[in-house]
Amino acid sequence: MTEHTHVTTKNESWFWDGATASWPICFGYIPIGLALGVLATQAAIPFWAVAMMSILVFAGSAQFICVAMLAAGASTWSIIFTTFVVNLRHFLMSSAVAVHLNGIRRLFLSAFAYGITDESFAVNMTHFRTGNWDHKRAITVNQLANTTWIISTVCGAVLGQFIPRGAFGTDYALTAMFLALLLFQLHNIVYVLTGIAALGISVAWYLLIPGDSYIIGGSITAATFGYFFKQYREKHT
């Protein structure tokens, strides 16, 4: 990305680079985190439990589902199982990011794994591809997003009803970020076709099959399609 190309390979600036890259994520997390905190309060979940959940789990969509399930009186095991299914998609992201963290210490990798979310994954992958990116910058993005998330959810639980939902289009922040990151990933026709396939498959999957399996199902099917298209293209040119 143009705004980061000036950083060459200076190692001292890793924190600043990570902070610069993470602000769109943090910006998007604030309204969502506040909303989660408010919903948790309405479901009679105390603020310290919200803090504990954000620290131990750190997975936005699963936390929303957990609050809804608690409010509906679901059992602990069914909530844990649902969380597992919803977050399986991170298996794919972790595999994809592993390619860029070859040879890094396992202790660091174990700490890094904690912060892999849809958002930090997308931002870090975009930066890894353009170069000038390393594990320190990447974990800075993860951890700043994590800190923002924890603070926002607790603030939402404490301040509760005083904050208007969706002011200034904040509901759209993460969608806009995903759109831009998607665009930056479209390096050639293989990626474009993979993306179109993923859009079509995941919409159909989403409409036909309940739950969140459309994310994993759509991505695996589309990436496989894209892979074979790439093989075909290389053989015939």
Added chain:
Amino acid sequence: MSFPDYLFLFAGMGLVTYLPRWLPLFFLARRDLPKWLVEWLSLIPVAILCSLLAPILFTDQASRSLEIGKPEFLVAIPTLLFAVKTKSLGGTVLIGMGLYWISGFLLS
């Protein structure tokens, strides 16, 4: 629910969230992956981003049905154009938010 109940629930959720994030990193990052796997994985970010976005842009999530031309989709078009022009992530987020905010007044 009491403190131990919450702790058990969130520790369980935390564990099943952490494992899928941790296993591939811990076992894949120390070895050279086969070429086909690297190529396949390089397509995963695009595929995941589109899978995450698709229902937001093209469906009504309350009723889980197809909806063409919803505000999220209409706003996405100028937002993408801005991203093409500027290549700025932060700028695109702000423009997207602003347009979505305005669309709330225009389309309601």
